[in-house]
Amino acid sequence: MIARIDQDLVALQLLRDAVASAKAAQEEFARFNQEQVDRVVQAAAEAAEAEAETLAREAVEETGFGVVEHKTMKNLFAARDVYDSIRDVKTVGIIREDPRRKVVEAADPYGVIAAVIPSTNPTSTAIFKCLIALKTRNAIVISPHPSASRCTIRAAEICAKAAYGAGAPRGLIGWVEKPTVELTEALMKHPDVQLILATGGAGLVRAAYSSGKPAYGVGPGNVPAYIEESADVPRAVQDIFTSKTFDNGTICASEQAVVVDRRIRDEVIREFRRHGAYMLSPEEKDAVAKVLFPSTRKLNSGIVGKSAVYIASQAGITVPPGTKLLIGEETRVAADVPFALEKLSPVLAFYTVENWEEGCRCCIDLLALGGRGHSLVIHSGNEEIIREFLLQKPVSRVLVNTPAALGAIGATTGLRPSMTLGCGSFGGNITSDNITVDHLMNIKRLAYGTKEVTIGEAEASDEELVKAVVQEVGPLVPHVNEHEISAVVREVMGRMRGASRA
Template sequence: MSVVSLKERSVDRQEPVPVTPSPIESGPVEGVMLRARAAQRDFAHVDQATADAAVRALAWALYQPDHARELAELAVADTGLGNVADKVRKKQRKTFGTLRDLLRSPSVGVIERDEAKGLVKYAKPMGVIGAVTPSTNPGATPVNKAMMAVKGRNAIVIAPSPLGYRTTSRIVDLMREELGKIGLPQDLVQILPSPVTKDSTEALMKACDLVVVTGSQDNVRRAYSSGTPAIGVGAGNVPVIIDETADLDAAAERICESKIFDNATSCSSENAVVIVDAVYDQAIAALERAGAYLCTPEEKQRVVDRLWVKGKLSRDLIARDADILAKAFELPKEAESKKFFLVEETGVGKAYPLSGEKLALVLTVYRASDFKAAKARVDEILNHQGKGHSCGLHTKNMDRARELAEDLEVVRVLVNFAHTFGNGGGFNSGLGFTLSMGCGSWQKNSISENLSYRHMLNITHLVTPIPEDKPTELELFGPHWKRIGHEEAAR
């Protein structure tokens, strides 16, 4: 399809969808919102092919190799978080996977029919999406959210972390350029003017039609109190179990690959591994073969003292390369060539900082007497931090996986995965690609699934008559009548 301009292009036949603008406070947000509303009004009625063309354009802005590398280098230079090679991989993998998902799904006109129920569902845009994005992914997350928003024929305004502003501003410019190349309104994608402040972010939250927040829990709470419909995500602190049936070397390789990716910046990165006693020593050996260094009790204390400063994670050590951590922790020379660090722990809670999320190449290790004890430990860790997010299991016993899914208060239970590469969508995982994972009411989130474009749609239901489906009173109340001895139950 050749995309030229909105005026020259045919649009779908549905009636215009009125979008009622929210009040805009004066200040830096006003101009951005006016431009977003104007662009979205033009774009709101395009056909599916045009919406998909816009999504492809946004994806290509980041996916093309020179852009992915430029933005990865910029992000690392500005934030000091993660590493360039993995950020390039993340940008391309997440963008490619999200594009796959979006191009396979309808978002314009009729998106679902249920003849038996007489229902037809029509997709409509929400309007302008306000997206708050984190410093850990200043390039990938804005594109991921923009693709989803535009898929639903919305506009998007991004409020980035100040630390990652330069990176986000650059990718926004690139996305706008790609839209312009195919004759679509560039103002479908915008960024708040610098400097981004709490006040300007809150003004955006109040003025837009949906807020989507990935990042600090403070921003999530602000979004929920803004008066605008909001989707926030929760903190991660992923614990995984290795049981006695697991392929230990395969489990260790997966854990290593996931833990070290982008220096553990992902909320889906493993933060604790709980190993059953029967294979504890063998599993530790397998993790060491995969590239781990096991800290001594004395070294453990230095890890704690230096990774946390006055009760908070050190900005100088989170998401840093392993050799930098080894030197900071004063580990032996051999540790500088390792990929990540194991620290054994016995407790969970505020008095045990290693039981929480670390955003660093440090993996806490717990020993459990058996699977039952391992499950209890995982539950304890999640109740301390990360409840609702996810957990993992390395096993050959699927009954145990089902038990975790049935009993634990998490949205996702991953079995035999490199957790980071399955949790936010993967080519061997049925979860949708995303960089924002809902944690349900367990973390006061409004969704208990991976964020998708469907969360950025309004749905109109066309309802037509069907054969009456009305059971008798006996069918519905019969069991209760029997329990209470009601006379109708005997008839």
């Protein structure tokens, strides 16, 4: 027991040391000019890109989640696409001027950022958060998921080594050596941490927002995909299949349920089967459901990021060897329906609706089961219906005719490339944006006076005016008493007001 307490104290001290080093390094880094900062960011991005496949392999080996090829693509997305999107952004000194409004904006870093990394995307998220922190002259201390600590720390080490080689002060990138829930909470509450970037489950997000610090907390998604009758069905199914099987469904923006108009239902099912999906019988669906959720609404972590064949085998089902996706038909949307929930695996629910209005309601009901604020994808050729989905859905991203997992992060859309997706007030988040460098800077504004404001003296009351006139006129007409003068003045004032109103 004493040895365990000693280990905990050592781990806590290492955490404190990492934050102290990060703080000292950041104070020096804050004085870097834009050229120096950009050189550091470029070096870290290039180093991460060079090790993308190695990091992907280490992540799969450590966590057992996903596919090496797909994790490599995610690492490259973080190192290339994210870097390309922030490379030319000004983050030092004066970053914008508006001559018309006479407003000048300057950027200041936050300081030390606490970054919590999920086990589903451990290396790509670490690369992403390191790059946006460096670009904004912040320090970062990473808290990995306990089941992905080695690969996450390895990604941070690669970025750190390259950054230091390019002139960044040592200690700018730190990490929790042996992460636990307690250490993660200690990091988030540390007095020298100024901002939290938390990507993970709902409990983690709540902890981030209750830490007393500014926080970008991003939790789970439960993304529905609606295929409307005017859609290009082969393309829609191809996009959903690609997205849902990408890295075995570990991206939170991947589709969890497909909602299909009845007129195209059979065609959609044929296309899914052609791509390698297996339609579960009612009995098989129930067996898979018990594997996915052994207890109510508690996802079995042992199937996260596993293949469709593996999940089927755990349910005692034999499927063709090339099966990539398991699909179960559903008629109800409720918390006690396992297929209606987020599954983080290549398993998809299938709902049939009569028209787009019913499809709209079905998607809203699905989002209410843990996906509010995140994302939704619609496959349609009807622009009016597409716009209605934007207006009616409580989500931050409505993706159109694209794979949801890749579209939401900005890989196949014009959204800002990001591995951390805000869910807005719908999902209890502070922002609905794709998190990027814009969210890691304090913006100071210099505002010149552009308007003249005349503040006149308060108008005197009627009685004060009457009294003033009596005092002025009285000595000039001694034969007229004070009361008579007052009466005349009041009459004149009344006539003047009447003329003004007319």
